[in-house]
Amino acid sequence: MSTTTLRIDDALRDRISRLAHAMSQTPHSFMVEALAQKADEAEWRLGVQGIAQQRDLALQAGEPGVEWHEMKTYLRQRLSDAKDSAKSKATVKTRRA
Numbered sequence: 036m037s038t039t040t041l042r043i044d045d046a047l048r049d050r051i052s053r054l055a056h057a058m059s060q061t062p063h064s065f066m067v068e069a070l071a072q073k074a075d076e077a078e079w080r081l082g083v084q085g086i087a088q089q090r091d092l093a094l095q096a097g098e099p100g101v102e103w104h105e106m107k108t109y110l111r112q113r114l115s116d117a118k119d120s121a122k123s124k125a126t127v128k129t130r131r132a
Contacts, residue, residue: 041066
């Protein structure tokens, strides 16, 4: 493992220290975890952007896309399914209580 020096202002250092201790972590482990999460997020975002660029190029090249009425139907069904799922979970919790 290599060492890297971060220069952070005192207020941020104090926040990190306070939060790390509240979460039973060292400030070092808190910062390493935060950096790993940020790297994961950036990789995901770049991946999504890459897929979007590929799809855009395909559309510009004349490949078929999804018609709006089909997408609207799909999204409405997803929303309906999510509402049904939330209702069934609430019913299960009510029965257990």
